[in-house]
Amino acid sequence: MKSNSLRLISLLFMVVTLSGCGSSASPSAPVAEGPTVDPNLVFTSGAQTVVAQITLDAASRPVPTAAIPVTPTAETLPTLAPLATVEGGAAQPPAGAAVTPGAVIDQNATLPAAPALPTMTNLSTLAPAASLAPAAPAGTVVAQIPDKLQWVSNIPADKSKIPAGKPFKITWKLQNIGTTTWTNSYSFKFYAGTQLSKAAAYPITKDVKPNTSIDFTVDCVAPATPGEVYSLWVLQRSDGLNVGKFDITLTVQ
Known part of the structure; x- marks a missing residue:
C-alpha cells in the first residue's frame, strides 16, 4: 500500500x-493547434x-478493535449463621451439638450425668453351684460318717530340734471319738509334706474301740539338710476313705 x-x-x-519543459520550447517549432491545457x-x-x-x-485499512475490559464478577458466598455466644468466654459448643443461631450458652450450666456403667460381678464371690446329687426324700435321716479321730499329743513335740541324718522315733497319741471300732482294716498313712518314716502306711495291729486311744509309733530318719520339716498323716479305711488326720513339725539341725 x-x-x-x-x-x-x-x-x-x-x-x-x-509541463514545464513544454512551456520553454522554441517558438519556431510548429505546434499543432488544439485545446489549451492549463498546467x-x-x-x-x-x-x-x-x-x-x-x-x-486508509479506508481499506482495517481498524483494530480495542480490547474490551472484562469486569470480574464477584462470587457470592453463602451466608453463614452466627455462632452461638458462650457466656464467660469464647468456648465452642460441643462437637455435633445442635446450636440455634445466635443462642446464648450458659458455661456454668450443669451437664447431664453420664449413664451408669454395668456392675461387673466378681466370679470368685459367687456361691458354688448346687450339687447334682438327688436330694434325700422328706423324713429320711442322712447317715453321718461314724469314724472320727482326735489328735492328743506327739513325741517329740512340735518345733523340736533333731540332728540331721540321724534316726529317731515319732509317737502320736490318737483317740477314737467315733462310733465304730478301728480294726486291722484301718491304717495310718503318710499323706503330704516330708516323709520321715521308712514306710508310707502302717496297718493298725489291735482294735481301737470308741472313746479309747492308741499310741502310734514309727521309726524315722532325719533329713541330711538342716531346716524345718512338716509331715501330714491320715487314718484311712479299707475303702480308701480318709476319716481323720494328724501331723508334726520338726527342726533339723
Missing part, C-alpha cells in the same frame, strides 16, 4: 516536469488523485 502511494507521487512529479489544472488533478488514493488506502 505504501509503494502505490510512492508511484502516484512520482507520476505527479513527472507530469509537472513535462495548474493538471497539477491539481494529479494531487487530487494522489489524495484520493491515500484516502482509499
